[in-house]
Amino acid sequence: MKYILGLLLVLCTTLAAHARNPLDFTLLKLGNDPAGPTLLVIGGIQGDEPGGFNAAGVLASHYAITKGNVWVVPNLNFPSIINRSRGLHGDMNRKFARLGKEDPEYNTVEKIKSIILHPQVDLILNLHDGSGFYRPKWENSVRNPDRWGQSVIIDQESLEDSRFGNLAAMATVAVADANNALLVPEHLYHLKNTRTRDGDVEMEKTLTYFAINHGKPAFGVEASKSFNTATRAYYHVRILESFMRQAGIRFERDFTLTPEGLEAAMNRNLHLAFHDGRLKLDMDNIRSTLRYMPLSRNAGNDFIPSKPLLTVVDEGNGYRVYYGNNRITQLMPQYFDYDDSLKTLRLMVDGKQTAAPIGSMVQVGEAFEVTPEEGYRVNVIGFTRSGVENECGISISKNDIMDAYSIDKAGTVYRVEVYRENKFSGMVLVRFGDANVHLVQNNAPPSEDTMGR
Structure with a gap:
């Protein structure tokens, strides 16, 4: 190992x-x-x-x-x-x-x-x-x-x-x-x-x-x-x-x-990270299009692939992600300035408290709840509750989130986005399903010389 x-x-x-x-x-x-x-x-x-x-x-x-x-x-x-x-x-x-x-x-x-x-x-x-x-x-x-x-x-x-x-x-x-x-x-x-x-x-x-x-x-x-x-x-x-x-x-x-x-x-360990890993996307069975991705305007040059055949191509109105000769997904951006102040997100996962580094993935069996952090707003993509703007302190199960908003085709992985005022502070993914380990996939980015055109 x-x-x-x-x-x-x-x-x-x-x-x-x-x-x-x-x-x-x-x-x-x-x-x-x-x-x-x-x-x-x-x-x-x-x-x-x-x-x-x-x-x-x-x-x-x-x-x-x-x-x-x-x-x-x-x-x-x-x-x-x-x-x-x-x-x-x-x-x-x-x-x-x-x-x-x-x-x-x-x-x-x-x-x-x-x-x-x-x-x-x-x-x-x-x-x-x-x-x-x-x-x-x-x-x-x-x-x-x-x-x-x-x-x-x-x-x-x-x-x-x-x-x-x-x-x-x-x-x-x-x-x-x-x-x-x-x-x-x-x-x-x-x-x-x-x-x-x-x-x-x-x-x-x-x-x-x-x-x-x-x-x-x-x-x-x-x-x-x-x-x-x-x-x-x-x-x-x-x-x-x-x-x-x-x-x-x-x-x-x-x-x-x-x-x-x-x-x-x-096909193992395929993921893309943006802004020093504060936003990381698992490419496993990813949907063909992901909309309203909170990206910076230089995202097409500021990304970290987990493998050298994985890349991002700016197409003007969005970004296409390729792995070798296969187009994996298209990212439709919503541009934000980035805030680097938050390092971890506290969550209650299946009744147990955990601290998830920004950019990581958390395994959830039944439900999770984001612990409130002063000055930060949480948006769980696909979850809505009337009159609620900050979705901290709410126990959320898979049935509470619309399947169409998952990042994977199987409807198991969802985005938990964090904002500070009008800036994007980072994202944690939650994956629903049975697992013995709650916190997974927080690899540091892959000595390289990048050569070419």
């Missing part, structure tokens, strides 16, 4: 610096071993390949590195990810040989190049989802040498004078490790050598070949687009773990390595 708490602390520190362009890519650094090897993992260079960027996202959020180091960029081409596009401005993975400064992605490409060339980086994996199933010999239209899925790609056999320069040998081990854990035999992996230096003009433009030309071992990893996202991510993670073991990187993870376990990990 200690390593999970430590990982959360690192991630919270990392993502807290996200108050820049919400579509910047994010570099997360896992591990603290200056003498150990460093693996750089990149996902999302093409926005329509969710297996790759979700696998990188899980690596960033659900692994602890106990020896060596792993740097993760799960969302390199974030604008294309949220638009489900291979590339809004062309294929980013064809921009590493030459690129004019007028290209909209020039800064992004230059910054990822600088990370690749960092002296600490020893090897690079670029995660993709590819068409069909690569086979060295023609089998049919889906399984043949022109397909990319289920392959580990090298540009050449080896790279001299490099710590991990035996590219073919490492890729062969990774292929074997994946094939020892196939879900069905037809999912077989193969090594694909593009022999780029022999005149493959397209591959000369790629990220991996840029790395190779600068003395950095690099591999492409392809899961088949024939699979759903969780299955693609499963195979990516199998390959990732093989390369980590081969590099001498030791790790722990907090999920079972199956497609089901990966899918659960992808």
Whole structure:
């Protein structure tokens, strides 16, 4: 459990610096071993390949590195990810040989190049989802040498004078490790050598070949687009773990390595926090639109996501929340100045007194009651009582709140908002249902370098 708490602390520190362009890519650094090897993992260079960027996202959020180091960029081409596009401005993975400064992605490409060339980086994996199933010999239209899925790609056999320069040998081990854990035999992996230096003009433009030309071992990893996202991510993670073991990187993870376990990990602990966590929204089964959200006018840049694939995009009259290539919800704001004076909210929950930090969630079995605080007004969204403006000191059960005002589709989570005069002081969520622990989910925000456009 200690390593999970430590990982959360690192991630919270990392993502807290996200108050820049919400579509910047994010570099997360896992591990603290200056003498150990460093693996750089990149996902999302093409926005329509969710297996790759979700696998990188899980690596960033659900692994602890106990020896060596792993740097993760799960969302390199974030604008294309949220638009489900291979590339809004062309294929980013064809921009590493030459690129004019007028290209909209020039800064992004230059910054990822600088990370690749960092002296600490020893090897690079670029995660993709590819068409069909690569086979060295023609089998049919889906399984043949022109397909990319289920392959580990090298540009050449080896790279001299490099710590991990035996590219073919490492890729062969990774292929074997994946094939020892196939879900069905037809999912077989193969090594694909593009022999780029022999005149493959397209591959000369790629990220991996840029790395190779600068003395950095690099591999492409392809899961088949024939699979759903969780299955693609499963195979990516199998390959990732093989390369980590081969590099001498030791790790722990907090999920079972199956497609089901990966899918659960992808969707666990999804929440957004605004204004230093004073307003936190649980994304679990959230409604498609939340209205009258008490936000500041810079909310589109002042938010903390619990995971790097979670972001907020300002659309003028509201904010769309994306997780990877999925639009989760739309926030329709009601703008307020913020008041930071209140740190906790006192409540009576099922007959027991508790102090809930602002921004936390409280589990309620039967009923709750907010203890009055002098100078503050409470508004329980969805609860009304004639003639009552401050809803402190009232015992409220689930039946007293209109289901339509819950933040989740199941009608179990509700907003308890606190105001001081005309300023918003923060919010606590209450979740109705059986539980042994009343106070949950008050994680500090996820060391990050945010890089990108």
